[in-house]
Amino acid sequence: MTDWTEKYRPSTLSAVRGNDKARDALAEWAKTWDDHREAVVVHGSPGVGKTSAAHALAADMGWETVELNASDQRTADVIERFAGRAAKNATLAGSMGDGSGGRQLVILDEADNIHGNYDRGGASAITRVVKDADQPIVLIANEYYDMSRGLRNACREIEFRDVSARSIVPVLRDICRRENVEFDADALDRIAEVNDGDLRSAVNDLQAAAEDDRRLTVDDVVTSDRDRSLGVFPFLDAVLKEESAEEAIQSAYRVDETPDDLTKWIAENVTKVYEGAELARAYDSLADADRWLGRVRASQEYGYWRYATDALAGGVAAARDGSKGGWTRFNRPQFWPSSDSTADEVVRKVAERGGFSMATARREVLPFLAAMTHHCKPRDLTVAMVAYYDLDEAAVSFVTGSGETTNKVESIVADAQELRESELEEHSGAFGGGRGDVSDGVDEGRVLDGDADDADGADDPVDGDGDGDGETADADADAGADADADTDDGQSGLSDFM
Numbered sequence: 001m002t003d004w005t006e007k008y009r010p011s012t013l014s015a016v017r018g019n020d021k022a023r024d025a026l027a028e029w030a031k032t033w034d035d036h037r038e039a040v041v042v043h044g045s046p047g048v049g050k051t052s053a054a055h056a057l058a059a060d061m062g063w064e065t066v067e068l069n070a071s072d073q074r075t076a077d078v079i080e081r082f083a084g085r086a087a088k089n090a091t092l093a094g095s096m097g098d099g100s101g102g103r104q105l106v107i108l109d110e111a112d113n114i115h116g117n118y119d120r121g122g123a124s125a126i127t128r129v130v131k132d133a134d135q136p137i138v139l140i141a142n143e144y145y146d147m148s149r150g151l152r153n154a155c156r157e158i159e160f161r162d163v164s165a166r167s168i169v170p171v172l173r174d175i176c177r178r179e180n181v182e183f184d185a186d187a188l189d190r191i192a193e194v195n196d197g198d199l200r201s202a203v204n205d206l207q208a209a210a211e212d213d214r215r216l217t218v219d220d221v222v223t224s225d226r227d228r229s230l231g232v233f234p235f236l237d238a239v240l241k242e243e244s245a246e247e248a249i250q251s252a253y254r255v256d257e258t259p260d261d262l263t264k265w266i267a268e269n270v271t272k273v274y275e276g277a278e279l280a281r282a283y284d285s286l287a288d289a290d291r292w293l294g295r296v297r298a299s300q301e302y303g304y305w306r307y308a309t310d311a312l313a314g315g316v317a318a319a320r321d322g323s324k325g326g327w328t329r330f331n332r333p334q335f336w337p338s339s340d341s342t343a344d345e346v347v348r349k350v351a352e353r354g355g356f357s358m359a360t361a362r363r364e365v366l367p368f369l370a371a372m373t374h375h376c377k378p379r380d381l382t383v384a385m386v387a388y389y390d391l392d393e394a395a396v397s398f399v400t401g402s403g404e405t406t407n408k409v410e411s412i413v414a415d416a417q418e419l420r421e422s423e424l425e426e427h428s429g430a431f432g433g434g435r436g437d438v439s440d441g442v443d444e445g446r447v448l449d450g451d452a453d454d455a456d457g458a459d460d461p462v463d464g465d466g467d468g469d470g471e472t473a474d475a476d477a478d479a480g481a482d483a484d485a486d487t488d489d490g491q492s493g494l495s496d497f498m
């Protein structure tokens with residue numbers, strides 16, 4: 001099944017809808033690039049066509065493109081390789097005389113995730129490279145103000161606004177015609193309204209509703225709408241203003257966020273809507289949710305998420321006096337301190353190794369790693385994780401909550417290093433799959449199975465002596481491995497939660 005958002009991705013700027021001014025500004029930026037040689041930041045909400053516009057622009061200009069995604073290591077060196085002098089020469093040599101001027105458009109996705117911490121030279125080095133680039137660079141960001149001030153100042157700014165329902169309808173109509181889908185005009189209006197602002201999700205909804213029967217009525221849209229996932233902002237409106245406790249719980253299950261993150265979203269925004277006694281009651285429910293989340297972290301019993309969801313959605317909705325109206329500017333909660341270089345480094349490694357986007361690594365993978373290796377327990381699992389992601393002491397401390405300089409953390413990093421070396425020799429992954437024996441029943445690709453035998457062979461500080469000297473006798477190691485294998489039994493894999 002072809003994804004319609006890919007099939008109908010605009011191939012020329014004139015097909016990018018709903019942001020005419022921004023589109024013209026981008027074309028103007030490109031045409032005059034030789035005169036100003038500035039980079040440009042294109043920013044706006046997800047699904048409004050930023051990435052498509054950058055590629056379409058390159059096609060219109062006859063430029064080659066190179067895209068550096070968030071999971072690539074985007075250090076100053078790497079950017080320089082594509083945007084510096086060498087890049088220009090290489091490209092010129094390859095495409096002289098083709099009318100493109102030998103240009104290569106460098107597209108830096110998720111530019112709001114470049115803090116520069118994983119580059120030894122820091123953010124200023126990236127800013128300098130962007131400033132002095134010998135090739136045009138488009139930086140793409142959702143949150144313009146999450147970019148460093150230096151980087152913002154070094155670039156021209158173009159904002160892509162949410163695509164209005166009015167501009168979404170013609171795009172949907174065009175796709176229907178090309179797909180031979182008959183449609184009621186009301187059905188397209190409804191899809192456009194529901195997805196106001198986000199063209200990508202409108203196209204996805206159209207495909208979900210129309211692909212099978214090739215005749216689209218309002219009823220199809222209403223039905224498919226029921227299964228849709230809910231954005232976090234409509235969810236906040238639902239819980240804090242409109243819905244009953246029961247409805248709010250159902251809505252919570254439709255949001256693609258963990259209960260941890262939903263709790264943070266509500267805690268961040270509840271004071272904007274509630275006051276007085278209802279606010280106090282809402283905080284009681286949030287505290288309740290937090291206690292359940294603490295139990296999840298301590299016990300790794302994810303069934304408790306249900307109670308956390310009941311409290312954060314049902315409890316908070318029930319705390320409200322009547323329903324509320326009006327529009328509220330909700331704030332995004334702080335998930336990690338953005339200046340924390342350890343957090344950035346861990347997120348980058350998880351994204352790179354796991355093949356996730358930085359956002360997924362931060363919001364969805366890291367909380368699981370943290371919960372599953374809380375205070376470095378189970379130890380084997382922690383060693384396997386550290387080996388897999390190649391983490392240092394600071395990173396282990398950040399993920400597990402254990403003190404960075406403790407013997408425990410140091411010995412885990414040492415064991416992980418040994419595990420990596422032995423796995424390298426065997427040419428197999430350290431973190432799942434590398435072991436011949438899959439008797440613990442977890443055999444999926446990306447699993448946290450702990451690799452108990454190997455990890456324990458290095459030393460066996462079950463009692464926590466933590467000397468990490470790796471001198472333990474084999475007999476001990478085997479005994480420890482058996483014991484640990486029992487402890488690990490039934491340990492779920494990461495993929496079980498995603």
Ligand SMILES: Nc1ncnc2c1ncn2[C@@H]1O[C@H](COP(=O)(O)OP(=O)(O)OP(=O)(O)O)[C@@H](O)[C@H]1O
Pocket residue numbers: 004005006008009010015016017018019044045046047048049050051052053142163171199200201203
């Ligand atoms: N303005 C638009 N005009 C036409 N199609 C669009 C537009 N915006 C989005 N689309 C459709 O949505 C898809 C995704 O758009 P795109 O990836 O360019 O969005 P984006 O703003 O870069 O999102 P993100 O920030 O999530 O990367 C496109 O392939 C296209 O099918």
